[in-house]
């Protein structure tokens with residue numbers, strides 16, 4: 001995994017899945033019980049167990065911290081609830097709202113995240129399984145903070161962008177600083193790779209993406225300790241901003257299924273490795289069809305600097321566990337590169 005991220009030679013692409021820990025697994029539902037999602041994120045032993053489940057249950061080759069992109073937002077003093085997606089108590093829409101955000105004390109307000117990472121790293125070290133940390137990207141966090149919750153068009157966010165750009169600028173600056181501090185703290189606690197999720201950046205036209213999103217990615221790529229932990233950048237629905245993703249400086253570009261890996265490999269060249277990009281819904285296919293799709297992805301990405309097999313977005317609650325197993329099984333059965 002680490003070699004693939006850095007573009008060093010590997011036998012075959014490693015495999016893991018976004019949202020691999022979670023609602024499609026009966027074992028997750030059993031372990032979670034009736035407690036709230038945030039309580040599960042704060043419960044160190046439970047979060048460690050939930051993070052490790054996909055390793056044994058579905059054959060993933062990397063572990064991602066069980067948490068949510070909204071956990072560091074708590075350190076800004078913002079009230080957040082999950083129903084099941086994040087809902088913000090008091091949306092951030094004015095200059096005063098931004099000014100009122102607390103100066104984050106990550107170790108003091110969300111110490112459990114770093115304790116979970118330290119325990120995971122200790123558990124995974126003997127087996128040499130890589131540990132991923134993650135953060136939501138500033139634009140995606142801003143999308144929920146302004147809107148108050150998920151949305152189809154994020155019209156409130158876009159209104160701010162076009163009508164009151166200084167407010168959004170100030171908010172993105174605060175969130176960029178938070179994200180850099182948060183990812184570096186995760187690396188210090190044992191994360192060996194970090195992934196930045198920009199789930200909603202693809203809603204912008206290319207010109208606005210260049211103006212509003214690319215600078216946040218570049219600042220993060222510059223200030224995160226990438227020599228200690230390579231940075232993966234995920235943008236959903238970002239086929240129109242692939243060149244901007246390459247310009248971000250991230251080590252790995254995580255692509256959704258709308259992008260052709262062969263084309264992405266040409267555009268990224270030696271500047272970045274690729275991650276992805278099976279449509280999560282394709283995991284409903286019969287195992288042999290999944291295996292054929294995995295071989296197709298590996299072939300298409302073979303000219304890339306490096307390739308990490310993954311989905312184009314996270315597992316869905318209705319994703320069949322058998323499909324996930326077929327996916328990891330087919331990846332593990334790939335012939336060595338050049339063989």
Ligand code: 1CP
Nearest residue numbers: 018019020021022037066067068069084085150197199314
């Ligand atoms: O009720 C439950 O069990 C809670 C469901 C759940 C889970 C399992 C949420 C609420 N978050 C998570 C875990 C989670 N979320 C992880 C952990 C580990 C893993 O990947 O296995 C990660 C990396 C995330 C990231 C996340 N949360 C993103 C970015 C990636 C993506 O999938 O687009 C986003 C946008 C969120 C917000 C969020 N949190 C939870 C939900 C249901 C949502 C989506 C809401 C929406 O679509 O608006």
